Amino acid sequence: MTSSAFNVSSVSEAVQKLFNINLADYSGFRNSVNALLKIDGFINQEDKPKKYDGDDHRYPTKIFNDQLTKLHNAILLQAFFKPRQIQAIFEHQKKRDEAAGAVELIMINRQSILGVGLLSAEILSLISILKSELDLAETKLPNPFIELPQLSLSGVSNIMKELITQSAALSTGESMIAHYLSGELELAYSFANEMHSDNPVVKNFRDKIIAEYQQADDFDKTLDFFK
Numbered sequence: 001m002t003s004s005a006f007n008v009s010s011v012s013e014a015v016q017k018l019f020n021i022n023l024a025d026y027s028g029f030r031n032s033v034n035a036l037l038k039i040d041g042f043i044n045q046e047d048k049p050k051k052y053d054g055d056d057h058r059y060p061t062k063i064f065n066d067q068l069t070k071l072h073n074a075i076l077l078q079a080f081f082k083p084r085q086i087q088a089i090f091e092h093q094k095k096r097d098e099a100a101g102a103v104e105l106i107m108i109n110r111q112s113i114l115g116v117g118l119l120s121a122e123i124l125s126l127i128s129i130l131k132s133e134l135d136l137a138e139t140k141l142p143n144p145f146i147e148l149p150q151l152s153l154s155g156v157s158n159i160m161k162e163l164i165t166q167s168a169a170l171s172t173g174e175s176m177i178a179h180y181l182s183g184e185l186e187l188a189y190s191f192a193n194e195m196h197s198d199n200p201v202v203k204n205f206r207d208k209i210i211a212e213y214q215q216a217d218d219f220d221k222t223l224d225f226f227k
Contacts (some may be wrong), residue, residue, distance in 0.1 A: 008046050008062040011037065018072045029150045034061075035083045036074050042087050043074070047135050051189065070137040076126070077141075077151045079159055081181060090136050098208075100130035101201035102177050106160075106170075107144070113159060117146035173202035180209050189213040 011033060012023045023030050027142035037043055041092055063071065070090070077086045080103055088095040104127045110118055122144040145152075149159050162177045170178060175190035192209040195202075 007065055009065055009068070011061050011063065012064050014068055014071060015075075015205070018068060018075070019143075019216075021148070021151070026151055029148070030077055032150055032161055033037050033071075033075065036071070036078065036086065037061060037063070039083055039087050042090075043071055067137075069140050073136050073141045075148070075150075076145075079145065081160070082183065085181065089130075093133065096130060096136075100127055102181060102205065103127055103130065104200070105177065105201050106174050107189060113149075116149050116152045117157075121145065173197055173199065173205075176209065177202070177205050180205060185209065185216065186201075 009017065011030075015021050015023045015033060019061060021029070023033070037045065044064050044067050046064065048061075074086050074090075075086045077089060077099070081089065081099065085095070085099070089099045091095075107113065107118065107123050108127070111120070119142075122142040125142045126144050129136075160181045172191055172195045176188050176195065179185075179191065180188035186208045192213075195206065197203055197206065
């Protein structure tokens with residue numbers, strides 16, 4: 001897909017417009033933004049010219065300007081989730097509801113997290129929009145961070161993963177969810193197997209984690225049988 005120069009922005013221009021950040025100053029953040037742009041079919045981009053033998057020119061990525069709200073929201077969600085999880089949040093209401101619950105559980109009533117200052121009203125608004133059915137490609141999420149964690153935490157992939165290294169700051173339920181969202185199913189299961197909660201968000205994640213772990217364990221046992 002191609003378009004005129006007036007309808008597209010470079011990655012650096014897009015981030016400058018959205019967050020007033022010079023992307024060149026933050027290599028870790030630049031890598032995390034590029035990870036979002038590499039998700040096939042997620043953020044629409046201008047087609048690059050076809051390269052021929054001997055053509056060593058590097059053609060910059062150009063993002064269609066009607067995708068900037070979607071990119072803005074994806075970058076904010078990347079403070080909590082991995083790129084593949086973010087795409088699912090945009091495309092599946094169930095995943096979006098789970099994400100809203102996790103953010104609410106871990107962020108609500110906090111003035112800061114891992115030294116990153118938070119804006120209480122914006123957190124509440126962000127959670128409210130995530131819980132709704134508003135189109136995340138069209139509805140801009142409020143930024144609840146005084147400074148994006150991707151900058152403050154020196155390129156750390158997301159808050160959930162960094163929180164695991166500071167488990168004293170988390171409840172058992174929060175630790176379970178943080179491990180799960182960081183892709184550490186076995187560790188999440190170890191927490192899930194030892195806890196009970198009346199909190200519907202925690203209970204939902206606990207049941208989901210136990211079911212996924214048991215399914216993975218059954219699959220491993222089947223493979224072992226045929227070895």
